[in-house]
Amino acid sequence: MGKQKTAINRKKAPIKSTPKKIKIGEMTLTEHSPAQWIKDNPDVMLKGLLEAFRDGDKEAVQDIMGALTRTHGIAKVSKKNKS
Numbered sequence: 001m002g003k004q005k006t007a008i009n010r011k012k013a014p015i016k017s018t019p020k021k022i023k024i025g026e027m028t029l030t031e032h033s034p035a036q037w038i039k040d041n042p043d044v045m046l047k048g049l050l051e052a053f054r055d056g057d058k059e060a061v062q063d064i065m066g067a068l069t070r071t072h073g074i075a076k077v078s079k080k081n082k083s
Contacts, residue, residue: 038071
């Protein structure tokens with residue numbers, strides 16, 4: 001097989017500025033943004049993390065910490081935890 005060249009102009013993903021709205025009958029559904037919810041509710045995330053530690057639920061701790069680092073970025077999370 002011959003080698004194929006990579007396209008020079010790659011398509012960029014569109015920037016999401018506003019959540020998408022879908023109208024179904026009389027209901028209007030909006031796109032859910034878990035990242036925004038995590039930023040707006042840090043106390044709920046902390047409660048969940050503490051409860052997972054108390055219960056010894058390793059998977060829940062990994063999921064919550066993963067969500068926090070994906071949302072805030074590793075640099076911000078590590079700066080907050082430095083004393």
